[in-house]
Amino acid sequence: QVQLVESGGGLVQAGGSLRLSCAASGRTFSRYAMGWFRRAPGKERDFVAAISMSGARTIYGDSVLGRFTISRDNAKNTVFLQMNSLKPEDTAVYYCAAAPDFITTISRQYDFWGQGTQVTVSS
Numbered sequence: 001q002v003q004l005v006e007s008g009g010g011l012v013q014a015g016g017s018l019r020l021s022c023a024a025s026g027r028t029f030s031r032y033a034m035g036w037f038r039r040a041p042g043k044e045r046d047f048v049a050a051i052s053m054s055g056a057r058t059i060y061g062d063s064v065l066g067r068f069t070i071s072r073d074n075a076k077n078t079v080f081l082q083m084n085s086l087k088p089e090d091t092a093v094y095y096c097a098a099a100p101d102f103i104t105t106i107s108r109q110y111d112f113w114g115q116g117t118q119v120t121v122s123s
Helices: none
Strands: 004-007 010-013 018-024 032-039 045-051 058-060 068-073 078-083 092-100 117-122
Touching: 004 092, 018 032, 018 092, 018 117, 032 068, 032 078, 045 068, 045 078, 045 092, 058 068, 078 092
Parallel strands: 010 117
Antiparallel strands: 004 018, 018 078, 032 045, 032 092, 045 058, 068 078, 092 117
8 A cells, every 4th residue: 555645736827847746655665656647627637747666767748748857766755746837737736646566657557646736827
């Protein structure tokens, strides 16, 4: 069992930056690939970024490539999402999730999810 708690969301102006954190419980954090997803009002949940167990490999959604950076600190059981050059269309609830064994962009392959943190980007 892995429990995930996101933090770092908030209100920011377009062009600004935010850094999301996701703290994981348990001693098996390094055995999970981690991902970030988001859900905007009235829309489906979208893949944002994922990182492999070791952190050596990352994948990004097309809409955030070049602006967002995912990273992890296995010693601190934490995954991060650095978001730069934010746009109003980035407004959403952001969720972190844990997938056993391998990095993936597919939400149903993630076993554990956090409660989400709201990110609002004003124009």
